[in-house]
Amino acid sequence: MRRSPWATLAVLALAQFMVVLDVTIVNVALPDIQKDLAFTPDNLQWVISAYTLVFGGFLLLGGRAADLLGRRRLFVVGLALFAVASLGGGLAQSQEVLIAVRAVQGLGGALLSPAALSILTVTFAHGRERNIALGIWGGLAGLGGTLGVIAGGVLVDSAGWEWVFFVNVPIAAVLIAVTPGIIRESKVETEGPRTFDAAGAVLATGGVLALIFGVIRAEPLGWSSGEVIGSLVAAVVLLAAFVVVERRSAAPLVPMRLFRSRGMSTATAVLALNGAAFLAMFFLTAIFLQQVRGLSALETGFEFLPMGVAAIVAAVGASQLVARIGTRPVMLVGAVVSVAGLWLLTQAGATGSYATDLLPGFLLFGVGIMFVSIPAQIAAVADVQHDDAGAASGVVTAGYQVGGALGLAIITTISTSRVTDLVAGGGDPVNALVEGFHRGLLVAAVFAGVNLVIALSSPQLVPDAEQLAEAAAAA
Incomplete structure (x- = not known):
């Protein structure tokens, strides 16, 4: 049939x-x-x-x-x-x-x-x-x-x-x-053993999980607590074991040779930081809009909508620009625009106009994240061997997800700590939430700003149509 x-x-x-x-x-x-x-x-x-x-x-x-x-x-x-x-x-x-x-x-x-x-x-x-x-x-x-x-x-x-x-x-x-x-149905036919490297996946996930848990627990317990130190030590041990397993595995999840590629290394770092800034901004802003500004869930959704529309339009624009001027300039512009969007959002208070306090930041950030991610996806696989292209795409996608989770933990911990300190000092709870929101977005802006430095060292590439299509699918 x-x-x-x-x-x-x-x-x-x-x-x-x-x-x-x-x-x-x-x-x-x-x-x-x-x-x-x-x-x-x-x-x-x-x-x-x-x-x-x-x-x-x-x-x-x-x-x-x-x-x-x-x-x-x-x-x-x-x-x-x-x-x-x-x-x-x-x-x-x-x-x-x-x-x-x-x-x-x-x-x-x-x-x-x-x-x-x-x-x-x-x-x-x-x-x-x-x-x-x-x-x-x-x-x-x-x-x-x-x-x-x-x-x-x-x-x-x-x-x-x-x-x-x-x-x-x-x-x-x-x-x-x-x-x-x-x-x-389709699958790869192989004569050798069907090795999945489940140990690598468990070690990597367990190591990052321990790292995030340690960061989160540092806020209520302090960095010197046994629980926090134990979690961070466990993270180092598990992630080191992951590297050892990957080096020795016949079919590693993450071939270490991939990171010999400058494009692959820089793109993974850029996308991890992009994920951290995006997830933290979304998380903190959703709470800010409902708990500080008193919006309903539906009203919150409509206030986020322009950012999503800006991101879709920017994805198309980024692809066209990359085809003309290459990956590095577009990535640099994206990093600058992301920082500007986050900084504008830090100026929003408990009251004020959406059109002036929030909308400009949302629009700029929506554009910025796509101007970073599209060229980074292209640069990641540009000088990787064809047989490793699938693994390379998987690595940068995983980097985005894990970087987002780790960044969310760091930024939320810093934000929550600010709120807790202000309330404990007798501050107004609403003002404390606003200050915590601002502190968290400033840290997210720092993460986005680091991408500016990394982008400067990324390779310059003018891609073909196939690379552009693959980047659009993965972004």
């Missing part, structure tokens, strides 16, 4: 749309989740970090497993895990359960996303058709992030925060039902 490649693309793009939608839709619901499940400000970030950590930590393992066990099979397994975890998230009655199911959601995403992109690349031949397919894939993924803020607001205000999780269940169920009839 002949299967339509465009029907395949529709299924894959809808699945990726759902995964991306989940990131922003949950952010808008955070204040309601915090209130209903009695999250502390320190613990609330785990609703986001548990997902991004596991997603980033197991992304490479998911891609390799899809190639060896079957891409369609892993795609369906990932969808099923995502759906079950989403149902569990909506039914969660405690912090621990919600954080646990968010981690399972991350694992589902880590299985289905690389499998979906692999299916897309083997379904469409190299050239114009694949470029069109990758452009549609990337565009719908970006649209998912933008619409998530509105969908989250509608669901939270009309039905409750639980529905930001429940909404995934029917979508995933339909996709699971239609996939066998639309998508053909």
